[in-house]
Amino acid sequence: PDVLAPLKLHYLRWILFPIDGVTYFMYQxxxxxxxxxYTEDAVALFGAAGVRTVFENLExxxxxxxxxxxxxVKFVREHQCPSFMEYGEYPFVSADEIKKALNVKSALSNMLDQMQ
Known part of the structure; x- marks a missing residue:
């Protein structure tokens, strides 16, 4: 996970699913x-880390x-299907802010445990 931190990710998902006997791939x-x-950073990061990508297996x-x-970028844009609706529980909170809040929660919990 640390190698992907610069991408500021909340969530990634790779899905293979069949339609009429043909396997399709979806990345969210x-x-x-x-x-x-995001795409510029991902290409730079994967290249620097020597990471190969599942996308290399796509036609x-x-x-x-x-x-x-x-x-x-061109390949992804040509194959992108825009969503018609999205929902975010915390739409104005970054992944870094969530990580910091979880660290504060953990530190407070540990402090309270030590006080008992």
């Missing part, structure tokens, strides 16, 4: 930055994605 992600920033995915982030 919720992150704090805009799409262009038509650009094999030069690590050196050609524009091709990655």
């Amino acid at each position: 992600g919720i992150f704090d930055t805009d799409f262009d920033k 038509g995915f650009p094999m030069d994605w690590q050196t050609n982030p524009e091709a990655f």
